[in-house]
Amino acid sequence: MDLLYAVFVGPFRDMVTAPTFLAEVLIGGVAAGLMYSLVALGFVLIFKASGVFNFAQGAMVLFSALTLVGLMERGVPMVLALGLTIGVMVALAFAIERVVLRPLVNQEHIILFMATIGLNFFLEGLGEMVWGANVKRLDLGIPDESFMAAGILINKLEMAAAATAAILVGVLAVFFQSTKIGRALRAVADDHEAALSIGIPLRTIWVVVWSVAGLVALAAGIMWGAKSGVQFSLSLIALKALPVLILGGFTSVPGAIVGGLIIGTGEKIGEVYWGPLVGGAIENWFAYVVALAFLLVRPQGLFGEKIIERV
Amino acid sequence: MIYREAGQFKTSYAADQAVFPIVQDRVVVGAFLALAFVLPPALASEYWLQAVLIPFLVYAMATVGLNLLTGYAGQVSLGTGGFMAVGAYAAFKLTTGFPGLSILLVFVLAGVIAALVGIVFGLPSLRIKGFYLAVATLAAQFFLIWLFNKVGWFVNYASSGTITAPPRTVMGFMVTGPEATAAARYVVALGLVVVFGVVAKNLVRGRIGRSWMAIRDRDIAAEIIGVRPLRTKLLAFAISSFYCGIAGSMLVFLFLGSAETQAFDINQSFLVLFMVIIGGLGSILGSFLGAAFIVLTPIFLTNAPHWLGLDISVALQKQIEVMIFGGLIIFFLIVEPHGLARLWQIAKEKLRLWPFPH
Numbered sequence: 001m002d003l004l005y006a007v008f009v010g011p012f013r014d015m016v017t018a019p020t021f022l023a024e025v026l027i028g029g030v031a032a033g034l035m036y037s038l039v040a041l042g043f044v045l046i047f048k049a050s051g052v053f054n055f056a057q058g059a060m061v062l063f064s065a066l067t068l069v070g071l072m073e074r075g076v077p078m079v080l081a082l083g084l085t086i087g088v089m090v091a092l093a094f095a096i097e098r099v100v101l102r103p104l105v106n107q108e109h110i111i112l113f114m115a116t117i118g119l120n121f122f123l124e125g126l127g128e129m130v131w132g133a134n135v136k137r138l139d140l141g142i143p144d145e146s147f148m149a150a151g152i153l154i155n156k157l158e159m160a161a162a163a164t165a166a167i168l169v170g171v172l173a174v175f176f177q178s179t180k181i182g183r184a185l186r187a188v189a190d191d192h193e194a195a196l197s198i199g200i201p202l203r204t205i206w207v208v209v210w211s212v213a214g215l216v217a218l219a220a221g222i223m224w225g226a227k228s229g230v231q232f233s234l235s236l237i238a239l240k241a242l243p244v245l246i247l248g249g250f251t252s253v254p255g256a257i258v259g260g261l262i263i264g265t266g267e268k269i270g271e272v273y274w275g276p277l278v279g280g281a282i283e284n285w286f287a288y289v290v291a292l293a294f295l296l297v298r299p300q301g302l303f304g305e306k307i308i309e310r311v
Numbered sequence: 312m313i314y315r316e317a318g319q320f321k322t323s324y325a326a327d328q329a330v331f332p333i334v335q336d337r338v339v340v341g342a343f344l345a346l347a348f349v350l351p352p353a354l355a356s357e358y359w360l361q362a363v364l365i366p367f368l369v370y371a372m373a374t375v376g377l378n379l380l381t382g383y384a385g386q387v388s389l390g391t392g393g394f395m396a397v398g399a400y401a402a403f404k405l406t407t408g409f410p411g412l413s414i415l416l417v418f419v420l421a422g423v424i425a426a427l428v429g430i431v432f433g434l435p436s437l438r439i440k441g442f443y444l445a446v447a448t449l450a451a452q453f454f455l456i457w458l459f460n461k462v463g464w465f466v467n468y469a470s471s472g473t474i475t476a477p478p479r480t481v482m483g484f485m486v487t488g489p490e491a492t493a494a495a496r497y498v499v500a501l502g503l504v505v506v507f508g509v510v511a512k513n514l515v516r517g518r519i520g521r522s523w524m525a526i527r528d529r530d531i532a533a534e535i536i537g538v539r540p541l542r543t544k545l546l547a548f549a550i551s552s553f554y555c556g557i558a559g560s561m562l563v564f565l566f567l568g569s570a571e572t573q574a575f576d577i578n579q580s581f582l583v584l585f586m587v588i589i590g591g592l593g594s595i596l597g598s599f600l601g602a603a604f605i606v607l608t609p610i611f612l613t614n615a616p617h618w619l620g621l622d623i624s625v626a627l628q629k630q631i632e633v634m635i636f637g638g639l640i641i642f643f644l645i646v647e648p649h650g651l652a653r654l655w656q657i658a659k660e661k662l663r664l665w666p667f668p669h
Contacts, residue, residue, distance in 0.1 A: 053442050103645040109441070110387060111648045114588045114640065117581060121637025129630040239577065242446045250442065285457055288450035292435060295447060299438050 011273035025272050026265055031158035033264020034165040035227075038220035039241035040248065040256040041169070042213040047250045048189040049209040050101070051109065055116040058238025059123035060214055064089055065221030065230045069138050070131035089214030097207045124235055133232065138225040161223040168219055169257055172212075176253070181208060189251070243291035249301030259302060263287045315663075330512060347501060352494035360493035361566075367606045368500040369561045374586040374598040375511050376554025381584070382593035383515055384547035385527025386436050387444060390451035391555050391583045393432075396575035397455060398425040398556025399563040400465045403474040407467055414479040414487060418503060418560050425556020426549040428455070433548025437541060440530075452580055456572045475569035487564045496565040503561065507554060512595045514550070523547055524593075555583075589643055591650025600651040608636060 015022045039061060046054040067088050071081035100115055176182040187195040188205050196202055224234055244263045248255025270286045295301070319334060321327040331337040351364055377391050402421035405412060412420075432451035439447050459465050466474055478488030485491045486499045514520050522543045525533035534540050563570045582605060590601020612632045616623055623631075647654050 100641055100645075104648070107644075107648050110381075110592070111588070111644055113442070113445075114585070115644045117585070118637045118640030118644065121633050121640070123637075125630045125632070125634030125637060129627065129634065133626060133630070239449070242449060246443050246446045282457070285450060285453035288447070288453055292447050292450045295439050295443060296435060299440070299443065301443070 014273060025268050028155070028158070029265030029268035030261055031155065031162050031264070032268060033244075033261040034162045034257075035220070035223055035260075036237075036241050036244045036264055037257045037260030038161075038165050038168065038216065038223065039237055040244040040260055041172070041253065042216040042220070043241060043245050044248075044250065044253055044256045045172075045209055045213045045216065048253075049185055050188075050206055051112075051192075052101070052116065053109065053113045053250070054213065055113060055238065056119040056123060057213065057217060057241070058235040059120040059127070060089070060092075060217035061221040061224065061237065062230075062232070062235040063092075063123045063127040063221075064214065064218040065138065065225040065234055066127040066131040066136075068218070068222065069136040069225065069230045072138075073136065085218060086215060089218055090211045093207050093210035093214055096210055097203060101206055102203070120235070120238075124232070128232065135229045135231040136225075138222065138230050157227060161227070164219060164223060165257075168216065169253070172216075172253065175212075181205075185209060240287070243287035246301055247291045247294055249303045252301070252303035255301060255303035263290065266290050328516070330516075344505060348498060352498055357493050360497050363606065363610065365493065365497055365500055365566045367603055368497070368504045369558055369566050370583065370586060370606055371599050371602040372504050372507065372561060373555050373558035373583045374590065374602045375508060375595060376551045376558060377583050378587045378590070378593070378595065378598045379511060379515070379523070379554065380547050380551035381587055382591075382597075383520055383527060384523040384544065384551075385530075386433075386544060386547060387441070387584075388448045388548075388551070389445050389577070389580045389584065390432060390448035390455075392575040392577060392579035393452040393455035394425050394429055394552040394555040395559030395562060395579065396459055396572060397428045397552070398422060398559030399570065399575070400459055400474060401425065401556065402560035402564060403476075404465065404467075406477060406479060410477070414481060414564070415499075415503075417479075418557050418564075421560040422553040422557040425559070426553040429548045429552025429555075430545050433545050433552075436544050436548065449577070452577055456575060459572050471571075473569050473571050474563060476564040479564075489568060500561055500565045503557065507557065508595065508599075511554070515595065519543075519546065527593075585640060589640065589650055591652030594650065594652035596655065597650050597652030600655065604651060608639065612636070 039057060042057040042060065043054060046052055046057075064085055068081055068085040071084055072078060076084065096119065100119060101112075104112055104115055174182075176186060184195070184200045184205055185208065187198070187200055188202065192202065195205075220237075221230070221234065224237060228234075241260075244256060244259040246259075247262060248257070248259025267283050267287050267290075270290075271283050275282050316333045319332075321332065326332065329337075331340060351360060355364065373391060373395060376394075377388065380386050380388050398421045401424040402417050405420055406414060406417045428451075432448065435447045436444055460472065463469075466472055476487040478485060478490055480486060481499060484495050486495045515523070522533070522538045525536070525538050526540060526543050526547075530540055533543075559575065562574065567574060586601035586605045587598065588601070589604050590599070591597025609632060612635055613628070616628060643650075
């Protein structure tokens with residue numbers, strides 16, 4: 001009886017009796033969720049355009065953040081370092097298209113998936129070899145401190161991250177909907193062969209998509225790096241983004257955002273209100289269980305394309 | 312090649328469907344296995360047994376297991392580490408709870424328990440497919456590791472949180488625990504791998520293997536011709552987890568001696584998946600080749616600077632190692648996406664006609 005009470009009644013009573021605390025938890029969850037979304041966005045972009053499940057997105061986050069911080073440590077001014085890092089990520093996109101994707105065209109999905117895991121290892125090793133493995137601080141000039149608004153504690157850095165994510169999504173939406181290259185990207189996502197036959201250069205599109213994913217990785221790397229320091233564990237946030245991805249659907253940009261918000265808030269609420277019951281540290285798998293339960297009802301995710309199967 | 316199949320006629324169905332239809336193949340493989348039992352324990356040094364041969368056998372077992380699931384039944388799983396952990400912790404609980412139980416039986420029972428857990432985590436595969444399923448199996452990985460970390464019962468409330476292989480004997484020989492020699496552990500591991508390797512090979516040739524492949528190639532079509540997806544997929548998860556569970560218990564009892572949950576983390580799952588892909592999806596031989604490749608490569612990379620006379624720091628070396636490892640995987644996928652097993656097959660075809668290719 002006590003257990004039932006602790007599971008089904010207690011947490012809700014806590015939520016109602018301390019609404020400001022609940023609001024803080026929710027805001028923290030939304031902020032964390034947007035950070036997950038930033039990473040998940042990179043996955044979605046590449047999966048949409050090339051059908052590649054890019055496991056190396058996490059390593060790209062780490063690599064871009066390491067490059068940026070490494071350059072800044074060597075005395076390069078921030079704006080210039082940012083420009084150089086963007087250049088590096090674009091060059092990386094070219095290299096990946098040429099060395100990894102082109103020879104593996106038309107292979108099965110799992111082969112490409114494994115290739116990106118190889119790429120993941122390669123980038124982790126390369127990043128640490130060039131820039132060193134110690135934890136680096138990334139100072140954006142935004143203090144990691146909180147202020148009070150309407151009686152609720154709000155973290156400035158988390159707000160900045162949320163704003164960045166929102167702006168990024170807006171820019172990407174415009175890019176996809178209104179530019180010529182965005183239209184080409186959507187065409188490729190719909191049907192590779194049809195796109196090829198009306199003269200859309202597939203290789204260029206892939207380079208563009210991987211570059212954009214690299215830039216999204218850079219944005220995610222800056223935000224996560226400012227929060228927890230640039231270190232090896234950054235590449236593990238890819239694992240955090242995966243539940244977001246299956247919840248939102250692999251092919252949907254809005255899905256990545258909404259999925260991120262659901263996972264972020266769900267995880268925080270689960271950890272704060274139900275975590276103590278089972279000894280805490282449940283955030284490692286809680287998101288996966290939420291996503292899994294959801295998938296059982298809707299196997300293609302929230303906004304994923306409906307899977308139609310034919311014999 | 313040194314021998315040909317000319318003149319060997321098959322006069323019965325049994326002869327036609329033998330694993331090794333050619334006499335020479337049978338002889339060579341049989342002799343190789345016999346030597347594998349005798350030579351390394353007698354000749355190989357402690358280092359070779361402990362650092363190369365035993366891990367190879369452990370990973371070969373896990374790779375065969377995952378290959379049954381991913382290569383034959385087509386269900387991508389990233390939960391291998393979790394299922395291996397189930398086997399290891401089950402074996403630990405069984406052998407500390409019932410010290411009189413034969414350790415070989417403990418291994419098998421641990422596999423059975425892992426199989427039951429595998430069925431539970433295989434249930435989503437009925438609704439979810441492809442990459443969605445791969446990510447969903449990560450839930451098994453993270454949840455199981457968390458469970459073994461949090462619940463003290465699994466480690467007999469040891470404050471360190473580690474499980475240690477207690478000393479156990481097989482026919483008077485000490486095979487686990489700190490006093491067991493590497494040679495004894497090697498022989499036990501080899502015995503298990505040979506027995507279950509043969510079982511796996513026959514499994515995939517028979518009705519069960521064929522129904523797995525039907526599900527892999529086109530599940531709806533398979534369903535229409537009468538393969539039951541529920542049963543087939545869950546059976547694949549169960550048998551695969553059985554193998555992974557045994558591999559996990561071998562990892563702790565025959566290789567490491569003692570382990571924490573870290574030994575079964577997500578990297579372990581990826582490592583085994585690499586072995587499957589590099590070796591060849593849907594090939595039992597490939598599982599062994601892949602395991603050998605992935606076990607040997609890091610050892611080679613670690614030792615290569617010494618042979619070349621280079622003196623580089625440990626950290627740098629580790630990073631270069633990771634880099635080359637990643638690069639090699641991409642390279643192999645580009646050169647032969649169907650894995651080492653296909654390379655072996657091609658080499659065999661070439662040699663069959665050599666030196667007269669026409």
